[in-house]
Amino acid sequence: MCGRTACTLAPDEVCRSCSVRTVGKDGTKKYEAPQWRDHPGDHKYWPSYNVAPTRFTPVMISEHHMKGVKREAEKEEGEGEELPPQLIIQPMMWGLIPNFYKASSPTGHGYSTNNCRLEDLEEKKMFKPSLVRGQRCVVLCDGFYEWQAIKGSKTKQPYFIYAASQPEGIKIWDRSSWDTEGVWSEEEGWKGPQLLKMAGLFSRWTSSEGKEVMSYSVVTKAAEGEFSDLHHRVPAILNTDQEVQDWLNYGKVEYKEALNLLAKVKAEVTWHPVSTQVNNSRNQETDMNHPVDPKKEAPPSGSSLFMANWLKKGSAKVKNDDDVKVKEENKVKKEEDDEK
DNA sequence: CCAGACGTTGTT
DNA sequence: GTCTGG
DNA sequence: CCAGACGTTGTT
DNA sequence: GTCTGG
Numbered sequence: 001m002c003g004r005t006a007c008t009l010a011p012d013e014v015c016r017s018c019s020v021r022t023v024g025k026d027g028t029k030k031y032e033a034p035q036w037r038d039h040p041g042d043h044k045y046w047p048s049y050n051v052a053p054t055r056f057t058p059v060m061i062s063e064h065h066m067k068g069v070k071r072e073a074e075k076e077e078g079e080g081e082e083l084p085p086q087l088i089i090q091p092m093m094w095g096l097i098p099n100f101y102k103a104s105s106p107t108g109h110g111y112s113t114n115n116c117r118l119e120d121l122e123e124k125k126m127f128k129p130s131l132v133r134g135q136r137c138v139v140l141c142d143g144f145y146e147w148q149a150i151k152g153s154k155t156k157q158p159y160f161i162y163a164a165s166q167p168e169g170i171k172i173w174d175r176s177s178w179d180t181e182g183v184w185s186e187e188e189g190w191k192g193p194q195l196l197k198m199a200g201l202f203s204r205w206t207s208s209e210g211k212e213v214m215s216y217s218v219v220t221k222a223a224e225g226e227f228s229d230l231h232h233r234v235p236a237i238l239n240t241d242q243e244v245q246d247w248l249n250y251g252k253v254e255y256k257e258a259l260n261l262l263a264k265v266k267a268e269v270t271w272h273p274v275s276t277q278v279n280n281s282r283n284q285e286t287d288m289n290h291p292v293d294p295k296k297e298a299p300p301s302g303s304s305l306f307m308a309n310w311l312k313k314g315s316a317k318v319k320n321d322d323d324v325k326v327k328e329e330n331k332v333k334k335e336e337d338d339e340k
Numbered sequence: 341c342c343a344g345a346c347g348t349t350g351t352t
Numbered sequence: 353g354t355c356t357g358g
Numbered sequence: 359c360c361a362g363a364c365g366t367t368g369t370t
Numbered sequence: 371g372t373c374t375g376g
Contacts, residue, residue, distance in 0.1 A: 001348085001349065001350095003348090003349085096347095098346065098347090100346075109346095110347090111346070111347045111348085112347045112348040112349075113347060113348080114347095114348075115347085115348055115349080116347080116348080117347090117348075120347095124346085124347080125345090125346060126346055126347065127347090149350080149351090217347095220348085220349095232349095232350090233348090233349075233350095
């Protein structure tokens, strides 16, 4: 689960959407956006409706440093000078790179690390080091995609899953449903779509050529409630600012406590079926995450029907070549499946 | 001691 | 690189 | 997560 | 069937 997302906001928009209310020493309250930081090297973040593992996407982390400011959502203990963590948003590669992996490129290690199971985290040597080091992050996205297996059919129906708490009138899959200008202010914070915040673990990896790459894994857990009709695993989704800050605050929140937090959170999400255009991760430009009617979805195009007929005729002609015939029949069968 | 894993999802 | 299993 | 490759020789 | 690329 959670092997594809949409992340379409520009860097400054992502930062602003994660604004938190701060209280200065003089009692002044305002909204403060986390600071954007680029990934070292040339690993840029590119907004996309179709983000696959190995791509670089924005994640939020916290860093401790002095500042006479305290976050409103923080627990009331200690005073302002007790180093409130500074929030940073920076792109990292989706799919945690094993630290033992030696290569010049960060892909190709052969392990599936885009997700990690909450239940097993403490006993997995791939992820335990990140946990112990407090390398916890929050993965930001518009939402993620899930493919529901339909019993008796070989085809799968994709769904887009996103934060349930959207501002009135805003459709996160439709940019025209909110103002690009005036969507943020220090006084009122972010008025745009609510991003999905998934708990993650990250690590730093150094290539054989000495280049550093930061990468992450999305924590998953058993699905519950209505969502489990769709899928039996779900990312650990952080719903409130308090949950986000506790997960990020490795200084104050020990990892065992942090894991307990994730075990408690319930994903406040909603979803709708989307076009099978999302299946191919090369399609990234089109807004393929808007709702569709699955029954009307993707009837075979004229050319595909033509191809199916052409193949039927073609296979009759080459009946002497069994090998070719089988191949052709497989293709036809696939076309027929697609029609259903 | 050395060899081999180191991960997830889904499906049967 | 480091832990687990044999 | 899904789609698509899965290979060689030789030539530019 | 299984791995790699996006």
